[in-house]
Amino acid sequence: MIHIKNNMAVWLALAILLAAPSAFARSDNADPLTGRAPALEDNEDTIKRRTGSGNVASGSDKAKLCEGCHGEFGVSIDPLVPKLNGQYDKYIAKQLRNYQAGIRSHQIMNAMAATINDEELADISSYFAKQPKMKGNTPTTNEKGKNLYLKGNISKMVIACVNCHGANGKGLTPNTSMFPVLGGQHKGYLLKTLIDFRMDDRANSANAIMNRIVRSLSDADLEAIAEYLSGL
Ligand code: HEC
Ligand code: HEC
Incomplete structure (x- = not known):
């Protein structure tokens, strides 16, 4: 529901x-192959919009535990641990809420998600979203x-x-x-x-x-x- x-x-x-x-996908410098807008590049505006409203500085402190697996700045080096750098803040927060609620199952992440509250979640999500996009x-x-x-x-x-x-x-x-x-x-x-x-x-x-x-x-x-x- x-x-x-x-x-x-x-x-x-x-x-x-x-x-x-x-209306959505075409733009003046459309990709000739797909006719679609070019890939979203990092710039001040796009980074700001995907980062949302969490406190990035306190997110940086709170994310230390996460970075043990997801890598410094969310640049994971383990192929089975997803990179989080430059991911949308709201997508990160949604996944954590889904792990908390058991709507998405993964033994480690269900346990990890259970340890953080709403404010921590907003700050951590913004911190990872603010990083240069994964590459x-x-x-x-x-x-x-x-x-x-x-x-x-x-x-x-x-x-x-x-x-x-x-x-x-x-x-x-x-x-x-x-x-x-x-x-x-x-x-x-x-x-x-x-x-x-x-x-x-x-x-x-x-x-x-x-x-x-x-x-x-x-x-x-x-x-x-x-x-x-x-x-x-
Ligand atoms: C012990 C290692 C470990 C720690 C610590 C850890 N994670 Fe994870 N995380 C994983 C693994 C492994 C996955 C992949 C789970 C799967 O396959 O569903 C994952 C998945 C995720 C995802 C889903 C990403 C996506 O692209 O869908 C998010 C978001 C996430 N973790 C955030 C966090 C946050 C925030 C913290 C700190 C509070 C954290 N993780 C701590 C190992 C870890
Ligand atoms: C109609 C829209 C739509 C299309 C088309 C679509 N996706 Fe998705 N995809 C989504 C949504 C929505 C999510 C977010 C799921 C969530 O909230 O957990 C998603 C999530 C994903 C994820 C999980 C990412 C992560 O970090 O865990 C992968 C991988 C993915 N899609 C791959 C694909 C591939 C490959 C295709 C084409 C074969 C595709 N998607 C087509 C809507 C779409």
Whole structure:
């Protein structure tokens, strides 16, 4: 029940995107391949908008424990621990709330999330969001993954990922924190979480949209997409 607002928002966002790509996705310097707005770059304005209103300085102190696993400034070096640097503050906070509520399950994170209160959560989320956006460790080119990401697969009814996650997986707009940054994330984590969605081991996206999207994709498809994204 508490997800009704989210459900409506996600479908509304999708309807707007599909019905009026010109309103949302086109811009003067559109990418020639996709006709879409270029990837969101870090600048004062985009960083400010994704950072939200938490206290970054106290977030920096409170995040020390998290950084033990997620890396200094959220730049994780463990392929199964997601990078948090430059992720939207509201997305980070939502995941923590989902771990707290048991809507998303992971033994370590359920325990970690239980230790922080609302104010700490706002500060920590803003601190990680404020960092320069995550970036791939090694450049990779995976044409199959790129194609699936940018064009989807009509015969498998897969909507192209770029519609929601933006060019290069860098986010759709500076304000739309519903769709996480994926470009530059670890391949290992991306693949694990995509398989979790497909198996319904993770089902916390609005209206289970991610579960539906990856349902018909094979292991090889998911691996190709994860590899493409991790290099961006
Ligand atoms: C002991 C290691 C460890 C610690 C400490 C830890 N995490 Fe995590 N975190 C993980 C792992 C592993 C995952 C991936 C879980 C999964 O696969 O679902 C994760 C996932 C997350 C995610 C989901 C990210 C995404 O892209 O969906 C967020 C947000 C997060 N952690 C925030 C935090 C915060 C904030 C703290 C500190 C309060 C923290 N973590 C402490 C290991 C840790
Ligand atoms: C209609 C919009 C939409 C489309 C299209 C879409 N996604 Fe998502 N995706 C979402 C939403 C919403 C979430 C956030 C889930 C949450 O709140 O936990 C998400 C989350 C994710 C995550 C989890 C990120 C993390 O840090 O844990 C991955 C990975 C992902 N999507 C990959 C993809 C891929 C790959 C495709 C294309 C095959 C795709 N998405 C298409 C809406 C979409």
